[in-house]
Amino acid sequence: MIRIGVDIGGTKIEVAAIDESGAELLRRREPAPRVGYAEAIGAIAKFVLEAERAVGAPCSVGIGTPGAVSRESGVLKNAYASVLNGMPLKPDLERLLGREVRFANDANCFALSEAVDGAAKGAQLVFGAILGTGVGGGVVVNGRAVEGANSIGGEWGHNALPRPAPGELPGPRCGCGRDGCIEAFLSGPGLARDHRLATGESREPAEIVALADTGDRGCAATLERYEERLARALAGVINLLDPEIIVLGGGLSNAARLYRNVPGGLRRRERSARRGALVVKPRSGTRNGLAARRRAWIGVARAPEASYHSAQGRRRWKSRITTPACRSPTRRSICAFATAT
Ligand SMILES: [Zn+2]
Secondary structure (H helix, E strand, O other): OEEEEEEEOOOEEEEEEEOOOOOEEEEEEEEOOOOOHHHHHHHHHHHHHHHHHHHOOOEEEEEEEOOEEOOOOOOEEOOOOOOOOOOOHHHHHHHHHOOOEEEEEHHHHHHHHHHHHOOOOOOOEEEEEEEOOOEEEEEEEOOEEOOOOOOOOOOOOOOEOOOOOHHHOOOOEOOOOOEOEHHHHHOHHHHHHHHHHHHOOOOOHHHHHHHHHOOOHHHHHHHHHHHHHHHHHHHHHHHHHOOOEEEEEOHHHHOHHHHHHHHHHHHHHHHHHHHHHHHHOOOOOOHHHHHHHHHHHHHHHOOOOOOOEEEOOEEEOOOEEEOOOOOOHHHHHHHHHHHHO
């Protein structure tokens, strides 16, 4: 059976078809429909059916979305930026496509695929952070995504930005209706808003990144604020999870300077978190545990920014921030099948 995977993002929809061996037969991308719900799901169904016609065989369908699809009702929830949010996406798409459709949270798909064969391959505890139209996250422990009781595991975007400065309060209004969420600061629209407030210029996030690289002081200052806030937000994740690897995804993960500048900010904030983590973290002295760590090391050694360093007199894992090894939606959509079963 050929599998079609669909990645529904805030600004684009991608569809990929793979055969049983995992070979990619087709990949297409379209802007996300900026219309009402009925038109949007109609456009998604049409896109899938066109892909199916192109590969010339009946396909199964797996979909990765922001937020989560309720197991009971099939309603999409917590995908605040989407016209699909709060709507019975699963039953409606199944009716339009005439088959079962499986769903998984896109951040979980991303984190899982990076942990299985991506930049975090072999790591035991991985946090995947999506910095795009929205801010999402996924936690993978020992090769399994942690979905949680309400399918919101890892969703850090609607936590408040930690340790806000007076000028950051109450913070920008978030799509969820509250003020000062991490997403309101660290999403692409959040970055653009912050730049507009500071400079009066309306620019796209990619433009701000490109201009900062050419020496534009206003854009560079916007990104410095962004990086400092990202370090604060990730320090909270490290305090809670102590991940071996943090992989950044989403459009803003293309900004190379994040990988140069965020780790320094993180180290400054991480110090107390590390001491706290050392208190509660059992030290694995078993053969299996060591083997798992060695496997994790092999995985990290292949990642773009892998390093292993010494701290407090003994070698320890350091949380690393890396780019995803592959930006293809294919593995994410494969994951939609794997995690929804
Ligand atoms: Zn929010």
